[in-house]
Amino acid sequence: xxxxSAFNVVSLTLGFAFLYLPMIILVIYSFNDSKLVTVWAGFSxxxxxxxxxxxxxxxxxxxTIRVAVASSTIATVLGTMAAYVLVRAGRFxxxxxxxGMIYAPLVMPEVITGLSLLLLFIGIxxxxxxxxxxxxxxxxxxxxxxxxxxxxxxxxxxxxxxxxLDLGCTPFAAFRLVTLPIIAPAVIxxxxxxFTLSLDDLVIASFTAGPSATxxxxxxxxxxRLGVSPEINALSTIMIGIVTVGVITASLVSKRASVxxxxxxxxxVRAT
Amino acid sequence: xxxxxxAPWTDPQQKPLIQFKGVTKxxxxxxxxxxxxxxxxxxxxxxxxxxSGCGKTTMMRMLxxxxxxxxxQILIAGQDVARVPPNKRAVNMMFQSYAxxxxxxVWDNIAFGLRREGKSKAEIEPRVAEMLRLTRLERFARRxxxxxxxxxxxxxxxxxxxxxxxxxxxxxxxLGALDAKLRQQTQFELMDIQExxxxxxxxxxxxxxxxxxxxxxxxxMDEGRIIQVATPPEIYEQPNSVYVADFIxxxxxxxxxxxxxxxxxxxxWVEGRQPLHAKSTxxxxxxxxxxxxxxxxxxxxxxxxxxxxxxxxxRIIDIAYLxxxxxxxxxxPGGRIIKAQTANTRRLSRxxxxxxxxxxxxxxxxxxxxxxE
Ligand SMILES: Nc1ncnc2c1ncn2[C@@H]1O[C@H](COP(=O)(O)OP(=O)(O)OP(=O)(O)O)[C@@H](O)[C@H]1O
Ligand SMILES: [Mg+2]
Numbered sequence: 001x002x003x004x005s006a007f008n009v010v011s012l013t014l015g016f017a018f019l020y021l022p023m024i025i026l027v028i029y030s031f032n033d034s035k036l037v038t039v040w041a042g043f044s045x046x047x048x049x050x051x052x053x054x055x056x057x058x059x060x061x062x063x064t065i066r067v068a069v070a071s072s073t074i075a076t077v078l079g080t081m082a083a084y085v086l087v088r089a090g091r092f093x094x095x096x097x098x099x100g101m102i103y104a105p106l107v108m109p110e111v112i113t114g115l116s117l118l119l120l121f122i123g124i125x126x127x128x129x130x131x132x133x134x135x136x137x138x139x140x141x142x143x144x145x146x147x148x149x150x151x152x153x154x155x156x157x158x159x160x161x162x163x164x165l166d167l168g169c170t171p172f173a174a175f176r177l178v179t180l181p182i183i184a185p186a187v188i189x190x191x192x193x194x195f196t197l198s199l200d201d202l203v204i205a206s207f208t209a210g211p212s213a214t215x216x217x218x219x220x221x222x223x224x225r226l227g228v229s230p231e232i233n234a235l236s237t238i239m240i241g242i243v244t245v246g247v248i249t250a251s252l253v254s255k256r257a258s259v260x261x262x263x264x265x266x267x268x269v270r271a272t
Numbered sequence: 273x274x275x276x277x278x279a280p281w282t283d284p285q286q287k288p289l290i291q292f293k294g295v296t297k298x299x300x301x302x303x304x305x306x307x308x309x310x311x312x313x314x315x316x317x318x319x320x321x322x323x324s325g326c327g328k329t330t331m332m333r334m335l336x337x338x339x340x341x342x343x344x345q346i347l348i349a350g351q352d353v354a355r356v357p358p359n360k361r362a363v364n365m366m367f368q369s370y371a372x373x374x375x376x377x378v379w380d381n382i383a384f385g386l387r388r389e390g391k392s393k394a395e396i397e398p399r400v401a402e403m404l405r406l407t408r409l410e411r412f413a414r415r416x417x418x419x420x421x422x423x424x425x426x427x428x429x430x431x432x433x434x435x436x437x438x439x440x441x442x443x444x445x446x447l448g449a450l451d452a453k454l455r456q457q458t459q460f461e462l463m464d465i466q467e468x469x470x471x472x473x474x475x476x477x478x479x480x481x482x483x484x485x486x487x488x489x490x491x492x493m494d495e496g497r498i499i500q501v502a503t504p505p506e507i508y509e510q511p512n513s514v515y516v517a518d519f520i521x522x523x524x525x526x527x528x529x530x531x532x533x534x535x536x537x538x539x540x541w542v543e544g545r546q547p548l549h550a551k552s553t554x555x556x557x558x559x560x561x562x563x564x565x566x567x568x569x570x571x572x573x574x575x576x577x578x579x580x581x582x583x584x585x586x587r588i589i590d591i592a593y594l595x596x597x598x599x600x601x602x603x604x605p606g607g608r609i610i611k612a613q614t615a616n617t618r619r620l621s622r623x624x625x626x627x628x629x630x631x632x633x634x635x636x637x638x639x640x641x642x643x644x645e
Binding site for chain 2: 157160168171182
């Protein structure tokens, strides 16, 4: 049997074209010399240069990166703790309810999450700005982290922790010295996931951002409403680059870890 | 020079190191340990023997602090340990599943417990080196657990639990994955450690020979209960039940009806045959059902009719050659099979007995143990 029949080739091409053509066009036009977005006037990197002069964009980019780093870090700590408790605590009353509640924000429409956070911030009198965006992003990315980490913890051999306790560790030391190093790949890919989610987010950020701090997606969105400029194309290309690197790293980290883990588990099976 | 026999369990003055007092452990409805009471003394080498799933690991896990008894008390050195967490117990356990830390090298695995004690580098290094030497793992010190063989992993687990030299060591099938030779060497190493350091060992094993070799006492378990605890010779020669007799070593069990006589008991076993005769420390009433447990090596086999009181004629239907020993399966009247074992002191060609031969089996009146059930 031929692996690539004509039909396969066509469907593959169409599928990928559908997915990537818009982005490719955007990347190409970001190197367009012309001010008019739709007219090609030769290759140039002038829009990247101009972007670096644009204070407003640079500010927004800086805010976005700080928000992404802070919120994904907090979300990773909280999400890992939540996952650990839910997987480890065994059966307690309302456990199913709790684990269900952790996952609920995943399916909640973003507008609702954004709106409810906005109401909360107004309610407690917190001025909207970078802090509120960080809080909001932490809230919704935390559940992604806990999903990733708890799926790793489920297959984690409990007796490793017991062995650590047996050898004199306090429960916290056992977590730090044994559990954490072993589940680290899942924690890292959780962090990267949270980071890219925060970088991408427009809806929740628009609800929780204030005049003092705007994120890049908001900036781009409002700029585009006044007409697409080649500068935005350049900016978007950079963002595509960052997100791509993030996603590829995350999948490589978890792939490598799972290959290694499989090897270790196979070795363990052979032993018994 | 008279050597004092190590038998603290016979001395009422001795305080046990470990006391199980009416301990029951349930998992949901399932009873894993059933109202178990047992004392274990300091410096004992206590072996737990029993079929899979009888609760050996559960007993160890309760001692180590990973499971709490549902009912009853466990005392270590006179102190109730219910509220003592595993990391505060002077107990180390070697896990049946080894539970090696996959992210650490063999060396770091062994050093793990010592580091937690806050020992200095100068103390840790020689100790780890000693453990590596003891378990013959020097060459693998820098490898990760998934880069070594199953038997090597088992030795790492053993080394890791020995490293801290605890007062009480729990070994859950410590030598199962080792070849016969290495297993024997390691058994002697363990006994050596035990003698030098006075550590108390509780060891689970599926290998009776191992239990017999190393243990000061052997406990035979079944379904969450201890059926008998005794020294290896006692448990072999004087089992208290058919279950224990059958579990430890090879045994012939003959069912019959006891009739007390002046010099022991006559046991009717097949209608119309001459009764067997046995002496017993247990008393049986006239007509009581009894079981005669008899080790194959205590049954003599020959072609000529012997002069003893217990003798049976039969036909060889199978011979199991075990190298140093041969076991003859002899069919006797009533269709029953009795096994007789002899030492192979002669070369193969000189032996005379073979399949289908008519032979006489015989044994003395103290060779067999009379049991109630
Ligand atoms: N956490 C648990 N939940 C439910 N049942 C359990 C649990 N742990 C053990 N059991 C049950 O308790 C019984 C005793 O288990 P245990 O592990 O002590 O057996 P074992 O004597 O060590 O057997 P093996 O020789 O196979 O290791 C088994 O029937 C097992 O299924
Ligand atoms: Mg077990």
